[in-house]
Amino acid sequence: MVIAQTALFNxxxxxxxxxxxICTSTYAHSHFPGIMDxxxxxxxxxxxxxxRIGERLSPYVSICCIVMAVRTL
Known part of the structure; x- marks a missing residue:
C-alpha cells in the first residue's frame, strides 16, 4: 500500500x-488589478x-524563489 504525501506534510x-x-497572485494582480481589488x-x-506580499517584499520573495530553485535542482 502506497501512501501519497501532500504538501501539508512535507x-x-x-x-x-x-x-x-505569492508569485502567481502578484503576476495576476499586475495584469488584472480590477479583478483582484x-x-x-x-x-x-x-x-x-x-x-500585496509579493509587491511589497519582492526582493525577499525573489531570493526565496532562487533558493528554492537551487534546492529543487
Missing part, C-alpha cells in the same frame, strides 16, 4: 506552494493578500 513542498501562490475579502481575499 515542509519544503509547503514552502514551494506558498511561494508559487474587487475581491479583498472572503476566500479570494487570500490571493489579494498574497499579491
Amino acid at each position: 515542509f519544503q513542498s509547503l514552502l514551494l506552494v506558498i511561494l508559487l501562490i 474587487r475581491n479583498r475579502s472572503g476566500v479570494f481575499g487570500i490571493f489579494w493578500k498574497c499579491a
